[in-house]
Amino acid sequence: MPPIGASGTIGSQHLALRDQVLAELRQRIVDGDYPPGERLTEDRLAADFGVSRNPVREALRIVEADGLVTMLPRRGAVVATPDASTIADLFAVRSGLESVAARLAAERATPQDVADLRALLDAARVATEQDDFSRVAELNTALHMRVITISGNRWLTSIAGSLYLHVQWVFRIGAAHRAPHSWHEHIRLVDAIEAGDADEAQAAALAHTDAAAHAALELADEA
Structure with missing residues (x-):
């Protein structure tokens, strides 16, 4: 290197x-x-x-x-190798943070905000199709951080920096399996934000974090 x-x-x-x-x-x-x-x-x-x-x-x-x-x-x-306890704790915090951020983003997103999210989705689709999983992991983090920024809640923003270092790390380890599923889950989330549907955005965020946690815990059990 x-x-x-x-x-x-x-x-x-x-x-x-x-x-x-x-x-x-x-x-x-x-x-x-x-x-x-x-x-x-x-x-x-x-x-x-x-x-x-x-x-x-x-x-x-x-x-x-x-x-x-x-x-x-x-x-x-x-x-380090993320163990089940570490992953469970990480996703407990992530689930709460992302569900709040998604609800607020649906209430506050501008057309430009939505365009930014769509651009990240398009880039993630390309990276997924090319099996560029490091890039997919970066874009996964970028999309979630953008939703948090759109939420306008400075407390969420201050928490997210440290959290997403570990989220990206855990995602990258299992990215070959998770990437296509994650992309489709993100589409549901962005669609809800664009529609201004706070309930659906929150539900999409919770479903996404639940699926990601389940996949990460399965991977930890196999390690």
Whole structure:
């Protein structure tokens, strides 16, 4: 994996080095470049990112606190595998948040908001047809974050940033199975928002999160 940055290394960018490494490490875990169970040594990550071990060590501490990495005896840092308890807790929060956001979005969406959602749906359809599951996962997050923005509720927005890092990670692990179903469920949600039907938007959001939770829990049971 080549180092990141216009001049070949992550250190060529303008953000603090640790923050650059942290952002890239999170992204590679969420995208599945570093899959669950993979060992992440400081030396390996330093070579991947073209940096010294110090910013890598600091970034690993943060992703461990995020729950993306586990420190194991004699193995060190290993990409975490979401277990049933973690997934159930994640979706309990997600279900409540998305159902509220969907209801508010149906009440407040403008024609431009709906056009934005339709554009994300079209992009997700193309990515699904091309089996580009990292892109599908990104678009899945983008669509849900757009609904939350449309809702106009700043409390939902403030909660969503941290939550959707993990939502995207869990979705990406099972994306090959979930992507076509998720796309169709999103169509129902966007149709309800466009129609201004708050009850149907809420019902569509709940059905979607229930289906996603069921699929994620099945995958966890098989792991």
